[in-house]
Amino acid sequence: MNARRVAAVFRRIVAQFRRDPRSLALLYIAPLAIIALLGWVLSSAQSNTAHVAVVDESGLPAGAAVATKLEAALDGKPGIVLDRSVADDSTARQMLKDKTLDLVVVIPADFSLQDRKIELLTLGLNPAGEASAIPQVQQALLTAVADNAGAALPTIVRATVYGSPTATQLDSLAPVVVGFFAYFFVFILTGISFLRERIGGTLERLLATPVSRAEIVLGYSLGFGFFATLQVAVVLAFVLGRLEIPALGPVPAFAIGLGVRTVGNPLIAYLLVLVLGIGAVSLGIFLSTFARTELQVLQFIPIVIVPQGLLGGFFWPIEQLPSLLQPVARILPVTYAIDGLRQVMIAGAGLSSPQVLLDLGVLVGIAAVFMALAAATIRREVA
Amino acid sequence: MANYAAPAPAVQAAATLPPATAAPAVEAVALRKDFGPIHAVDGVNMALPPGRIYGLLGPNGSGKTTLIRLLTGLASATSGRARVMGVEMPSRENLARIGYMTQSDGIYPELSVWENLTFFAALYGQTNRADLLKSLELVELDTRTGTPAMQLSGGMRRRLSMACALAHHPAVIFLDEPTVGVDPALRVQFWDHFHRLAADGATLVVSSHVMDEADRCDELLFIRDGHVLATGAPDQLRARAGTDNLETAFLRFATEGATAGSEGAPAERARESER
Numbered sequence: 178m179n180a181r182r183v184a185a186v187f188r189r190i191v192a193q194f195r196r197d198p199r200s201l202a203l204l205y206i207a208p209l210a211i212i213a214l215l216g217w218v219l220s221s222a223q224s225n226t227a228h229v230a231v232v233d234e235s236g237l238p239a240g241a242a243v244a245t246k247l248e249a250a251l252d253g254k255p256g257i258v259l260d261r262s263v264a265d266d267s268t269a270r271q272m273l274k275d276k277t278l279d280l281v282v283v284i285p286a287d288f289s290l291q292d293r294k295i296e297l298l299t300l301g302l303n304p305a306g307e308a309s310a311i312p313q314v315q316q317a318l319l320t321a322v323a324d325n326a327g328a329a330l331p332t333i334v335r336a337t338v339y340g341s342p343t344a345t346q347l348d349s350l351a352p353v354v355v356g357f358f359a360y361f362f363v364f365i366l367t368g369i370s371f372l373r374e375r376i377g378g379t380l381e382r383l384l385a386t387p388v389s390r391a392e393i394v395l396g397y398s399l400g401f402g403f404f405a406t407l408q409v410a411v412v413l414a415f416v417l418g419r420l421e422i423p424a425l426g427p428v429p430a431f432a433i434g435l436g437v438r439t440v441g442n443p444l445i446a447y448l449l450v451l452v453l454g455i456g457a458v459s460l461g462i463f464l465s466t467f468a469r470t471e472l473q474v475l476q477f478i479p480i481v482i483v484p485q486g487l488l489g490g491f492f493w494p495i496e497q498l499p500s501l502l503q504p505v506a507r508i509l510p511v512t513y514a515i516d517g518l519r520q521v522m523i524a525g526a527g528l529s530s531p532q533v534l535l536d537l538g539v540l541v542g543i544a545a546v547f548m549a550l551a552a553a554t555i556r557r558e559v560a
Numbered sequence: 561m562a563n564y565a566a567p568a569p570a571v572q573a574a575a576t577l578p579p580a581t582a583a584p585a586v587e588a589v590a591l592r593k594d595f596g597p598i599h600a601v602d603g604v605n606m607a608l609p610p611g612r613i614y615g616l617l618g619p620n621g622s623g624k625t626t627l628i629r630l631l632t633g634l635a636s637a638t639s640g641r642a643r644v645m646g647v648e649m650p651s652r653e654n655l656a657r658i659g660y661m662t663q664s665d666g667i668y669p670e671l672s673v674w675e676n677l678t679f680f681a682a683l684y685g686q687t688n689r690a691d692l693l694k695s696l697e698l699v700e701l702d703t704r705t706g707t708p709a710m711q712l713s714g715g716m717r718r719r720l721s722m723a724c725a726l727a728h729h730p731a732v733i734f735l736d737e738p739t740v741g742v743d744p745a746l747r748v749q750f751w752d753h754f755h756r757l758a759a760d761g762a763t764l765v766v767s768s769h770v771m772d773e774a775d776r777c778d779e780l781l782f783i784r785d786g787h788v789l790a791t792g793a794p795d796q797l798r799a800r801a802g803t804d805n806l807e808t809a810f811l812r813f814a815t816e817g818a819t820a821g822s823e824g825a826p827a828e829r830a831r832e833s834e835r
């Protein structure tokens with residue numbers, strides 16, 4: 178290993194990048210734009226109001242009484258707008274289709290004192306999204322029942338071990354987003370740069386010099402690691418920081434940055450992402466062997482990146498995955514990065530935490546395996 | 561496919577050149593490279609004494625580039641051996657004494673002329689600025705140090721590629737089609753430069769499919785279908801083929817080789833030099 182040659186490869190990658198404004202924009206502006214968009218969507222989704230109606234189809238006095246009680250309980254609830262004008266089930270269904278109603282509580286025709294069944298009706302195009310108003314309705318139902326029985330219900334207070342129970346979705350997504358972007362962009366950029374070396378004849382030229390494969394991989398890792406490091410710094414600053422800009426003339430007040438709460442040490446978060454990024458550099462070099470064109474590098478996105486997004490804990494906890502997919506999730510580097518970042522940023526864990534050390538250790542191991550694989554593919558004959 | 565072999569053995573080269581008995585700078589022994597059923601290099605023997613310019617001549621696809629890649633250790637031989645300066649290839653350390661100008665330019669289009677040169681030179685451990693500037697002067701690119709390579713003309717890129725291959729003063733230089741796309745005036749300069757390098761003791765192996773360049777070489781190796789058809793100084797090859805045109809000579813050796821069977825001239829030369 179010759180440090181001068183590694184430094185030469187490193188300097189060359191930095192010089193190449195400086196002259197490539199598009200890739201710089203991809204690294205530094207694209208993630209910020211996406212995270213800002215995500216933050217905006219998630220924070221306004223919570224102030225959504227549901228338009229609700231109660232319909233009595235039973236024709237029984239008991240049904241009508243329940244309907245009245247429900248309406249009384251729902252009226253004025255935060256996040257619920259009650260529409261008292263809806264007379265029957267078919268009108269309600271039409272209004273759901275017209276999107277003038279989000280949820281209809283139906284006292285069905287077969288309602289009886291023995292079988293006190295109540296139907297909650299939504300449109301069904303996006304069942305999960307439509308269900309967001311259901312907890313509020315259920316709470317109203319509980320209140321109505323409690324009133325009927327004349328007894329007070331206990332109040333339920335939500336608490337969590339880490340973080341705050343009022344943490345928004347954004348707070349838990351922020352660590353995930355930081356790790357995932359670092360991985361995705363570093364993989365794409367290295368894959369394409371190294372493919373260019375292979376097809377542009379410069380790899381052949383490099384291999385005709387005394388530089389070793391390990392020196393090339395190390396130089397690449399340092400070069401792209403440098404840019405990935407800067408990217409993580411920018412993204413972390415954007416996610417964690419918040420700069421309030423006061424209103425100025427016609428421009429209303431706005432804020433730059435998301436101001437996500439974190440309790441952990443950003444440096445440890447940084448270290449996790451850096452090791453993840455170095456693994457992505459080697460993976461990019463390795464997979465560039467199996468591509469002949471830039472388009473073929475992009476074809477690796479659904480194979481390499483999307484599964485990590487789906488299984489790595491981005492959307493669902495690993496424990497909730499089907500049992501066959503859990504072992505798959507446990508070999509993906511993003512899984513460990515996301516877990517480590519959550520431990521650090523939400524639970525405030527440090528390097529003394531065995532969980533964080535395990536995540537970091539696995540990431541180092543994965544990076545080492547891919548570095549070896551990358552080095553092994555470099556002398557593969559081009560002919 | 562016909563099995564071509566070289567006809568009559570080569571005669572001793574001109575007296576002004578270093579003696580052929582000197583330890584060969586480049587050597588191949590029964591060197592062979594197969595790509596599946598194709599024999600790209602089919603049992604080549606050669607022993608090239610130092611300080612001369614050797615021309616690898618043959619049509620496209622005759623195996624010239626593969627032969628150079630075997631000699632530089634960039635490709636692994638199916639069988640046989642390659643030695644440069646007495647060291648068995650592939651050898652990473654030995655690459656520091658070898659210069660290789662590839663057929664494609666092999667330079668980074670985003671980087672400037674100076675960045676390309678200093679990058680490759682640094683890999684060879686050559687960091688002397690004044691010396692590097694001098695090698696840019698030789699290819700007349702010293703006024704263009706800051707220009708990104710992608711803005712250079714084809715001929716300039718070729719010159720930059722050559723400067724990158726020569727900046728570390730290699731003892732053995734492989735040049736794969738160095739003059740393709742280079743205008744005639746510059747081609748003359750290239751060859752003058754090659755002769756200066758050879759006079760300083762370097763060994764040059766230049767591949768080409770242009771026969772009119774052959775006369776500028778000290779010795780030629782006619783290559784076809786992975787075989788060495790004939791070796792010798794241009795005048796000798798013309799005399800032996802009974803023609804004053806090298807192209808005709810090449811074709812004559814090719815057809816003779818097809819009918820005459822194997823007399824194995826290059827193999828004999830290799831054996832001689834091993835003694």
